[in-house]
Amino acid sequence: MPAVICVVGQKNVGKTALIERLLPELVARGRRVATIKHDAHDFEIDIPGKDTWRHRQAGSRTTIIASSSKVAMVRLMEREAELEELLRLVEPSYDLVLIEGFRRSPLPKILIHRPEAGKESPAILGDVWAVVTEEETDIARSAPRFRPDDVAGLVDLIEQRLLGGPAQASAWNLPALLAEAGRQHGHLCPGQVLGVRMAILGCERLGIPDPKSSKRVVVFVETDRCGADAVQTVTGCTLGKRTLKFMDYGKLAATFLDTKTGRAVRICARESAREAAQRFAPEEPDPHRAQLRAYKALPDDELFTVQEVRVELSETDLPGRPRRRVTCERCGEAVSDAREVSAGGRTLCRACAGGSYYAPIQERVRKEARS
Ligand SMILES: [Zn+2]
Numbered sequence: 001m002p003a004v005i006c007v008v009g010q011k012n013v014g015k016t017a018l019i020e021r022l023l024p025e026l027v028a029r030g031r032r033v034a035t036i037k038h039d040a041h042d043f044e045i046d047i048p049g050k051d052t053w054r055h056r057q058a059g060s061r062t063t064i065i066a067s068s069s070k071v072a073m074v075r076l077m078e079r080e081a082e083l084e085e086l087l088r089l090v091e092p093s094y095d096l097v098l099i100e101g102f103r104r105s106p107l108p109k110i111l112i113h114r115p116e117a118g119k120e121s122p123a124i125l126g127d128v129w130a131v132v133t134e135e136e137t138d139i140a141r142s143a144p145r146f147r148p149d150d151v152a153g154l155v156d157l158i159e160q161r162l163l164g165g166p167a168q169a170s171a172w173n174l175p176a177l178l179a180e181a182g183r184q185h186g187h188l189c190p191g192q193v194l195g196v197r198m199a200i201l202g203c204e205r206l207g208i209p210d211p212k213s214s215k216r217v218v219v220f221v222e223t224d225r226c227g228a229d230a231v232q233t234v235t236g237c238t239l240g241k242r243t244l245k246f247m248d249y250g251k252l253a254a255t256f257l258d259t260k261t262g263r264a265v266r267i268c269a270r271e272s273a274r275e276a277a278q279r280f281a282p283e284e285p286d287p288h289r290a291q292l293r294a295y296k297a298l299p300d301d302e303l304f305t306v307q308e309v310r311v312e313l314s315e316t317d318l319p320g321r322p323r324r325r326v327t328c329e330r331c332g333e334a335v336s337d338a339r340e341v342s343a344g345g346r347t348l349c350r351a352c353a354g355g356s357y358y359a360p361i362q363e364r365v366r367k368e369a370r371s
Pocket residue numbers: 185187188189191192226
């Protein structure tokens with residue numbers, strides 16, 4: 001779960017402005033930050049006349065609007081939401097939630113203090129971790145003082161106290177990924193090690209350090225053996241999400257496509273990697289164990305070839321809802337995503353059009369075949 005801190009203070013002391021200054025500094029330090037704002041008045045976010053407003057006027061209690069880059073939700077409440085409920089709406093992968101307001105919550109707080117803005121209620125002062133002020137004040141005496149422009153100092157404090165120190169340079173944690181791949185696949189085999197390293201290399205070459213959260217990667221795997229599972233573990237791409245495409249080439253290779261930029265790299269395990277493993281661990285009698293050790297340690301260019309490639313991903317192969325859905329005129333089964341075939345003026349599924357991988361043995365179908 002993300003860490004949470006509230007920015008509090010009297011009206012018009014500059015809470016929003018401070019959050020606006022903290023955000024770029026946190027983002028520059030590699031943090032993913034969400035914000036929540038409390039509004040004492042009944043805010044209006046729906047524009048009268050717009051579709052979502054019309055939905056709500058007609059009786060919808062929760063209206064969600066979604067585009068390819070944003071989602072917004074307006075939900076009518078019987079009572080004011082608890083802060084915990086709001087925090088549950090933030091994805092757990094975030095580092096920090098900055099909250100504007102909610103002064104009475106027992107969470108850590110940054111208090112912006114201006115004497116002329118009025119007295120602070122003593123009830124909130126116990127959780128104040130920092131006081132932002134231009135003047136000397138004895139409010140929340142034990143908390144450190146920061147000038148309003150000392151953004152770096154405030155973010156240092158947030159990192160030290162809430163985020164476990166400065167962010168680590170983003171590095172792939174190979175041992176952790178191998179352990180995870182072994183768990184998901186059922187055993188840690190040389191194929192898992194090569195698959196994990198291949199996926200890391202692919203994402204590195206695309207400049208995507210967080211394939212699971214960025215959701216930009218589509219992978220074409222050319223094998224249905226061990227390595228394919230490892231690629232799935234590292235990238236989070238799956239067949240069901242349509243972000244993993246199986247190309248039945250019988251090769252330990254995969255192409256990593258950045259759907260945002262269109263860039264793609266194809267990575268293939270070198271045949272010579274097997275001999276390299278023997279050379280790496282000549283004292284190891286078991287080639288399987290030699291490979292396990294070598295594939296963890298050998299440099300990328302001894303294990304893989306890398307090519308920049310171009311991949312066309314058609315509309316009907318993209319993640320998201322099916323673009324098209326038809327019914328086979330012979331078997332009556334539904335076919336999504338333009339996988340149907342036109343034959344003799346009829347729309348058929350691939351099985352009915354011929355070359356099915358299965359042969360029906362039921363009585364009904366046999367009769368049909370005779371007629
Ligand atoms: Zn395996």
